[in-house]
Amino acid sequence: MFGKLLGALALAAATVASAQAQPVKVGVVTTLSGPAATLGQQLRDGFALGIEKLGGKLGGMPVDATVLDDELKPDVAVTKVRGLLESGKADIVVGPIFSNILQAIFKPVTESGAILISPNAGPSTYAGRACAKNFFVTSYQNDQPHAVSGQYAQDSGYKRLFLLAPNYQAGRDALAGVKSKFKGEIVGEEYVPLTQMDFQSEIAKIAAAKPDAVYAFMPGGLGIALVKQYRQAGLANIPFLSAFTVDESTLPAQGDAAIGFYSGASWAPNMDNAANKTFVAAFEAKYGYVPGSYAAYAYDTAMLLDAAVKKAGGVADKAKLAAAIETADFASTRGAFKFGVNHYPVQDFYLVQVVKRADGKYQTETRKKVFTADIDPYAAQCKMN
Amino acid sequence: MTLLVVQALNGVQLGLLLFLIAAGLTLVFGVMDFINLAHGVQYMLGAYLGVAFAGLTGSFWLGLLLASVVAGVTGIALERLVFRHLYGRSHLDQVLATFGVILTLNEAVRVLWGTAPLQMPMPDALSGSFQLMEGLRYPVYRVALIVAGLLVAVGLAWAVNCTRAGMLIRAGASNAAMVSALGVDIGRLFTLVFGIGAMLAGFAGVMAAPLVSVEPSMGDNLLILAFVVIVIGGVGAIRGAFVAALMVGLVDTLGRTMVTDAFKAALGASAAARVGPAVASMLIYLVMAAVLAIRPAGLFPAARDA
Numbered sequence: 001m002f003g004k005l006l007g008a009l010a011l012a013a014a015t016v017a018s019a020q021a022q023p024v025k026v027g028v029v030t031t032l033s034g035p036a037a038t039l040g041q042q043l044r045d046g047f048a049l050g051i052e053k054l055g056g057k058l059g060g061m062p063v064d065a066t067v068l069d070d071e072l073k074p075d076v077a078v079t080k081v082r083g084l085l086e087s088g089k090a091d092i093v094v095g096p097i098f099s100n101i102l103q104a105i106f107k108p109v110t111e112s113g114a115i116l117i118s119p120n121a122g123p124s125t126y127a128g129r130a131c132a133k134n135f136f137v138t139s140y141q142n143d144q145p146h147a148v149s150g151q152y153a154q155d156s157g158y159k160r161l162f163l164l165a166p167n168y169q170a171g172r173d174a175l176a177g178v179k180s181k182f183k184g185e186i187v188g189e190e191y192v193p194l195t196q197m198d199f200q201s202e203i204a205k206i207a208a209a210k211p212d213a214v215y216a217f218m219p220g221g222l223g224i225a226l227v228k229q230y231r232q233a234g235l236a237n238i239p240f241l242s243a244f245t246v247d248e249s250t251l252p253a254q255g256d257a258a259i260g261f262y263s264g265a266s267w268a269p270n271m272d273n274a275a276n277k278t279f280v281a282a283f284e285a286k287y288g289y290v291p292g293s294y295a296a297y298a299y300d301t302a303m304l305l306d307a308a309v310k311k312a313g314g315v316a317d318k319a320k321l322a323a324a325i326e327t328a329d330f331a332s333t334r335g336a337f338k339f340g341v342n343h344y345p346v347q348d349f350y351l352v353q354v355v356k357r358a359d360g361k362y363q364t365e366t367r368k369k370v371f372t373a374d375i376d377p378y379a380a381q382c383k384m385n
Numbered sequence: 386m387t388l389l390v391v392q393a394l395n396g397v398q399l400g401l402l403l404f405l406i407a408a409g410l411t412l413v414f415g416v417m418d419f420i421n422l423a424h425g426v427q428y429m430l431g432a433y434l435g436v437a438f439a440g441l442t443g444s445f446w447l448g449l450l451l452a453s454v455v456a457g458v459t460g461i462a463l464e465r466l467v468f469r470h471l472y473g474r475s476h477l478d479q480v481l482a483t484f485g486v487i488l489t490l491n492e493a494v495r496v497l498w499g500t501a502p503l504q505m506p507m508p509d510a511l512s513g514s515f516q517l518m519e520g521l522r523y524p525v526y527r528v529a530l531i532v533a534g535l536l537v538a539v540g541l542a543w544a545v546n547c548t549r550a551g552m553l554i555r556a557g558a559s560n561a562a563m564v565s566a567l568g569v570d571i572g573r574l575f576t577l578v579f580g581i582g583a584m585l586a587g588f589a590g591v592m593a594a595p596l597v598s599v600e601p602s603m604g605d606n607l608l609i610l611a612f613v614v615i616v617i618g619g620v621g622a623i624r625g626a627f628v629a630a631l632m633v634g635l636v637d638t639l640g641r642t643m644v645t646d647a648f649k650a651a652l653g654a655s656a657a658a659r660v661g662p663a664v665a666s667m668l669i670y671l672v673m674a675a676v677l678a679i680r681p682a683g684l685f686p687a688a689r690d691a
Binding site: 034035037038041167189190191192193195197198200201202203204205207208210220221222224225228229232233234235249250252253254255289 | 387388391392395398399495500501502503504506514518519520521522523524526527593595596597598599600601602603606607638641642645654658661662663666
């Protein structure tokens with residue numbers, strides 16, 4: 001509650017100064033309650049930091065931002081977003097974290113004529129045939145981070161891979177993504193309940209199977225428990241590949257147990273470009289924690305909007321604004337950035353590895369570029385008109 | 386074969402953790418006929434208090450001691466302030482009120498410690514591990530968890546069967562009104578039982594903290610398992626809770642190990658990967674249904690004069 005208020009205040013304070021000019025109205029939809037609130041806070045903080053860096057303006061116009069907590073409930077998200085749209089408070093909607101929320105708010109937002117930009121969720125649904133002119137994704141298509149590990153395992157000559165994921169659709173999609181690139185033998189494929197907290201049973205199976213590497217998609221608390229127990233069981237000599245399992249949102253709780261573990265990503269805090277250095281330093285100074293990709297992509301979204309609003313000369317003409325977003329030139333924390341035909345990014349992907357920094361905090365660092373200018377597998381089906 | 390032994394050990398360890406939580410729940414349910422959904426939150430509270438006190442004192446053991454005590458005191462305070470007023474009411478009222486306590490405490494933890502999961506380091510003395518099978522080491526800490534669970538079980542069995550308070554608790558479980566009529570201060574007895582239950586849940590929370598993710602609502606899933614345990618074991622019975630907890634732990638762990646493999650032989654790998662996990666997570670509920678069909682009051686129900 002408290003954090004939500006502060007974030008809203010930070011955004012609102014930036015707007016007060018020039019209240020006379022016609023503001024750009026932005027709705028930020030993110031998850032701020034429940035166990036996933038850590039991710040939603042990163043999105044909100046990253047976007048707020050971007051707006052602050054821009055002097056409270058987008059393309060020189062003042063910003064009127066409203067932060068909504070979707071509570072990770074699709075019905076709640078729809079109700080709140082509809083309220084925002086109907087009261088005329090959104091030219092642009094930024095969010096959300098989770099794909100199921102995006103699927104709930106997609107129609108209401110895009111049909112209202114507003115621009116929808118997802119700085120995290122990138123489901124296949126809107127990457128192919130259902131792509132839309134006023135919908136953009138600044139993160140990745142959901143399959144890509146998983147494919148990174150599959151490709152890396154293939155490139156490294158691993159013969160036997162053990163796969164672990166929660167027993168729900170995203171878990172099955174994740175492992176399908178890995179298997180689309182890895183041609184060796186899958187020696188184990190375990191699906192665990194989303195509520196699991198003890199992985200001893202799976203860990204014993206891994207030890208018995210003796211794979212060349214393990215791939216895990218275990219978001220949030222699942223990953224925290226798995227990583228600790230994997231290390232405690234002495235399995236850390238088996239390479240641990242993953243996505244959304246060891247990142248800046250879980251590392252503070254995993255600590256030393258996660259050092260050396262791998263993940264697939266298109267961004268990491270150590271990326272060597274001026275925009276990223278500015279972002280990471282300013283973020284840590286302001287919020288006191290290491291930003292993850294959730295924050296970085298949200299920050300990128302603010303910078304993207306700044307460039308696009310400037311180019312379009314305002315937000316009144318949405319078609320012009322969408323066209324400006326397509327080709328907007330801004331300094332991304334990922335270095336070069338561009339959209340593909342389906343408005344999902346075409347970008348490089350890296351194998352990243354967990355390290356302990358000199359100041360005792362943990363972060364991921366890029367180790368190897370696995371995909372260059374990667375286009376997601378659905379883009380070809382998109383006929384934007 | 387070795388794998389099976391290892392998995393059985395894992396099952397026993399999970400079972401003993403469940404027992405620590407279920408023991409308090411079954412006493413409260415049995416003695417006071419009170420449904421306390423907030424029991425899982427007390428487990429979470431224990432974990433958070435453990436992290437906080439271990440951080441303050443720099444010692445896991447002091448953290449464990451202080452957190453258990455404070456969890457017990459919190460339980461007593463909750464009993465005095467909230468639960469006491471609900472004993473005479475219907476189960477639905479109790480469920481609603483204790484659900485309110487869950488929401489309040491989850492939010493309180495979020496305000497105090499933030500939403501980000503916390504880390505609880507293992508005590509140095511127990512941070513080692515030993516070779517269990519090729520390529521797999523078993524943390525000494527998990528052995529300690531097993532030992533702690535067994536000690537608590539023995540201690541509770543002794544306290545319930547051989548002490549005056551234990552006799553009253555047993556008497557209260559079979560006929561609270563009669564115990565009260567015989568001049569025993571049933572209110573104080575209830576407070577005592579509640580304090581012990583909350584303390585055990587808190588103790589379990591601290592013990593589990595180094596293994597799992599310390600985060601709000603971490604107790605919610607365990608609460609469901611704990612209810613399965615007390616239903617199988619028979620409401621109000623420590624012995625029942627012990628046997629049922631081990632049963633649930635073993636069935637769950639061995640089920641996850643073997644069900645998918647069993648389906649693989651029958652259905653092929655890809656179908657097994659779909660059906661197996663679903664059936665494995667249903668197993669304990671199937672066991673519960675089977676037990677209830679044969680013994681509707683559970684395995685070891687407390688003798689109850691209706």
